[in-house]
Amino acid sequence: MPDDNRAILTCAVGFEDLVRGDLMEQYAVRSRQVGPGEVSAEQLPPVLNTMIDTVALPWDGTPGQLQALVAPLVDDVTGFRVQVTEPAAREELVDSVAAATGWVNRPGDWQVNLDPGRGRVELGPLAWAARFGRMRRLPATTPPTVAAGLLRLAKLKPGMKLLDPCGGVASIPIIDAIERPEGHGWSIDADNAAIADASANVAERGLTARIDVRRGDATALDLADLFIDRVVSDLPFGKKVGTNQENRMLYPAILKEVERVLAVDGRAVLLTDDKRFFEQAVQRARGLKVVAQRIVRYNNVTPTAYVLRRSRKPRR
Structure with missing residues (x-):
């Protein structure tokens, strides 16, 4: 042609x-x-x-x-x-x-x-x-096409359980549900406005049976050990949400919980523009390792999507 x-x-x-x-x-x-x-x-x-x-x-x-x-x-x-x-x-x-x-x-x-x-x-x-369909958004909401690319890197299969511990308006589990015929997602966020918009976005698409929206803390997840197959999240960059200084404490705590809830053969895809603090946090975590990364560009930012796997078997 x-x-x-x-x-x-x-x-x-x-x-x-x-x-x-x-x-x-x-x-x-x-x-x-x-x-x-x-x-x-x-x-x-x-x-x-x-x-x-x-x-x-x-x-x-x-x-x-x-x-x-x-x-x-x-x-x-x-x-x-x-x-x-x-x-x-x-x-x-x-x-x-x-x-x-x-x-x-x-x-x-x-x-x-x-x-x-x-x-x-x-x-x-x-x-x-x-x-x-349009989704309710907040200032730091992940663009849908970016969320879709992160999910593609996660290599989800039918029936797998997906978690976004910094879920915002639930863009990531919603887009996963659009693309994947079966499986369950959790969108967790500490912000009440995000929870309200996430709940509305999920309900308006008839996805309440496939996506749980919860108010919670990404550093203290109410989920069992080794429960989640894939973690996909757009972490706070310290620009529109949070600060770089807060990320010094936040990133290690999030990674600790990701390591705890992630299945033995699980995979995590985490997006951040605060690359130095994130890479330092991964090195110190020891239980996770970066196996791939790629730079993404949108809305005048160039964050990196990090793909992580376990670096050692979880302790029982």
Whole structure:
């Protein structure tokens, strides 16, 4: 398929290879990375997984081409938006598109976003929130596509038990439940506002039977030893939540509990931008070791996702 017919899929920077791997392994769709957080696929897969944020199509800027380009993927375009900074040029393009397509310019309620500067048409109905629904958020909430990438690194299997000890609004167990046919998740947080939003997010998706939302302390979990198969969490960085000084005490205490509740063959994926304190805490913990890591970029931060396994058998 020539490049001008390829779909452009976006994801969190750092997870492009995972998106490409899934496209090939699950759907035999060839792809290549074309920029940070951007993958060009020879065709759209039948299902867009939770790592994929937005979908766009290459566009040469010709208004008359738009309907034929968009129609196979978006049934009913009721509104469009034009991303052009200069007012006169934007108005001219708006008028040309409206005349060629019959679409209405609705910048606040669009199905098609035209970006002639980048030569793209973004399809609103295929964006993450349109596919899976919007979630209640807090200032430090993990972006859904980042949570999806962390879960992909965790290699969860059906029936496994998942824990997020710094659960926030329950993004991680919710996205796991979307992707995984069976299994149970726990979202634990000490903040009342987070618990309220997490409970609402879970209930609105009908996932109360699969996800337990609890108020609790990540450093003193009310869970049995060796009970959890996978721990996946976005730890406080010390920026929007907590401080670097607090992390000196917090990280060792969290790691101690992760080691206690993690199954013998368990795996943990922990995200943090406070890398120095985290790595020091892992070295001192001794019962866990880093087996892989990758840098992720979003919202002007570049945290590292650390994959941990046991470094020794747990004491009975």
